[in-house]
Amino acid sequence: MGFNPNYFVEGRIYGQYILKEHPNAKIGVLYQNDDLGKDYLNGIKAGLGDKAAKMIVTEASYEVSDPTVDSQILKIKDAGADLFFSATTPKQAAQAIKKIAEMGWHPIQIVDINATSVGAVLKPAGLDAAKGLISVNYGKEPLDPTWKDDPGLKKYFDFMAKYYPDGDKDSNFNTYGYSTAQLLVHVLKQCGDDLTRENVMKQAASLKDVTSDTALPGIKANTSATDYRVNKQLQMMKFNGERWELFGPILEDSGPAG
Incomplete structure (x- = not known):
């Protein structure tokens, strides 16, 4: 039994959030090429429903052994994405945040719950670069x-x-x-x-x-x-450059687990 929220469910919550708050977004997804990344990818598509095919303009995967994700970030930017969903783990999440800042690109950025550690992810990426990130929490x-x-x-x-x-x-x-x-x-x-x-x-x-x-x-x-x-309940949060700030109601996903 997993303690963390199911990644498919978490991804579905992001999809539902995007539909409500950014219905015209052009979404680029970076995902780890394993069950973790694919569950997030399938979850966000489920949350977007029949809008997924139109809203997701590109997907780019990486292997855990890849030294960087720079080429994937370039691919996503070049596809015209203005909302970046990072279905990643700490090392690649930090690399992506840092690369996006270095490029002077300013998409809306959503990172999964595994990539929200200030010490392990956001400080290595640069706190200024991480400002404005959106994710979820239950703790x-x-x-x-x-x-x-x-x-x-x-x-x-x-x-x-x-x-x-x-x-x-x-x-x-x-x-x-x-x-x-x-x-x-x-x-x-x-x-x-x-x-x-x-x-x-x-x-x-x-x-x-x-x-x-x-x-x-x-x-x-x-x-x-x-x-x-x-855990089936989550609350949205945004990083203010120093710490995460919660916003919105408690979200409960009662749909199938994936």
């Missing part, structure tokens, strides 16, 4: 002053100070690790003394409105025997 950003007095994040910071003092407490990779571990503890407690695989799976597949210290307000985990998706 609190440690750098966001909105949560400076938040009891849940205080517990997270206390945990980091005690158990991982050398770790980057501001990294959403670490809040992710903390929240998945917290959910595992919840499941194990629900199991009581019956720690068989069968019971662990039964408890994990019957979560009801479970939240965590780092979950955004209103976001709860619900699973069933026919729906293993832990």
Whole structure:
């Protein structure tokens, strides 16, 4: 059972967002040539529906072993795209953001949730270059002053100070690790003394409105025997040059998982 939102579902949410906010966009997609990238690509097409063929003007894939994605970025720009969707992982996401800035190109940029770490992606790319990026989240950003007095994040910071003092407490990779571990503890407690695989799976597949210290307000985990998706709710966010800022309502995708 995956903790992160299903990539197809996340892609579909971006497609729906684009239809609503940028209905005349010419979309260029950069995607990793594996299941991750293809799930995002198929998801955004599902979200765009019958407009996908017209709105997506080009697609460019890369291999994880490729040294750069420069040629793919040039291809997408030359196709006339004015909205860039980056279905990538941290290294290539940073390369793409940096290359776009160096070219003086200014498309609307959407990056997937894997590429939102300020420390691992946006700082290497250049914070100025990353300004205006759009993505989604389901967890609190440690750098966001909105949560400076938040009891849940205080517990997270206390945990980091005690158990991982050398770790980057501001990294959403670490809040992710903390929240998945917290959910595992919840499941194990629900199991009581019956720690068989069968019971662990039964408890994990019957979560009801479970939240965590780092979950955004209103976001709860619900699973069933026919729906293993832990996170189906997301909120849009934009990078302001220093940190991510949330905007809009909590979005819940109730469609098929892909």
